[in-house]
Amino acid sequence: MNSTIANCRPARTEDVSQVADVHSAAFPGFFLTTLGPGFLRTMYRAFISNVGGVFVINEQNNRLDGFAVGILKSAGKDRNLAIRFLPQFIAALAPGLIRNPVKVMRRVAAQFFSVGEEPEVPNNSVILRSIGVLPDAKGSGVASRLLDEFERLSRAKGATSVALTTDALDNERAVGFYRKHGYHIAQEFSQDKNRKMLLMLKDLQ
Numbered sequence: 001m002n003s004t005i006a007n008c009r010p011a012r013t014e015d016v017s018q019v020a021d022v023h024s025a026a027f028p029g030f031f032l033t034t035l036g037p038g039f040l041r042t043m044y045r046a047f048i049s050n051v052g053g054v055f056v057i058n059e060q061n062n063r064l065d066g067f068a069v070g071i072l073k074s075a076g077k078d079r080n081l082a083i084r085f086l087p088q089f090i091a092a093l094a095p096g097l098i099r100n101p102v103k104v105m106r107r108v109a110a111q112f113f114s115v116g117e118e119p120e121v122p123n124n125s126v127i128l129r130s131i132g133v134l135p136d137a138k139g140s141g142v143a144s145r146l147l148d149e150f151e152r153l154s155r156a157k158g159a160t161s162v163a164l165t166t167d168a169l170d171n172e173r174a175v176g177f178y179r180k181h182g183y184h185i186a187q188e189f190s191q192d193k194n195r196k197m198l199l200m201l202k203d204l205q
Helices: 013-026 037-050 078-084 086-099 101-112 142-156 172-180
Strands: 054-060 063-071 125-133 161-167 184-192 195-203
Touching: 013 037, 013 054, 013 063, 013 125, 037 054, 037 086, 054 142, 063 142, 086 101, 125 142, 142 161, 161 172, 172 195
Parallel strands: 125 161
Antiparallel strands: 054 063, 063 125, 161 195, 184 195
16 A cells, blocks of 8 residues: 555545545444444534544545544534534434434434543643544554644644543554554543543643
8 A cells, every 4th residue: 555644635525425434434333323324424524614623545546545533623512513513413313213213312312411421631632533444454554644644733733632532442452553653541431331431642742
């Protein structure tokens, strides 16, 4: 694979469908994918429109092999974004609601009314939500290049650290990947009463 940092760029609105497809391939069991591709596309459209944090890498034959999702402004805006895009989110949720309304509503409500803890993110940190690559791009270093580019853009915007969360039990490979890139476990917290999460930090100074 001949990916380089130069191939990494901010996503455009017209990339939304492809980025959502990469997400679905990278995280087939992830919460959002169970709600359907329409919901994913709505989420990414919200990110692209409101924050500087969806990036793609390695475009070959009009195909995107990787992405990173992060917030390069301030923390704590996810719920505001969801509220602002509520009509679009409801429309995007419609297929899932038709199939299994109780299950979908429980999952959506859990995101707004979680009984878990909130991680303590330091001031002047950026939030990295996820990195994903298509299965045939794994092992090619795409994820490392995406992370490097995200950190570079974060520094350029004056951030002093990157904060990310990952599952404490089911994501050991992710924890190892971030440790390899200079992150350390700063906090363990409960996202809800059944799920333990880790907050990992990296000093960019």
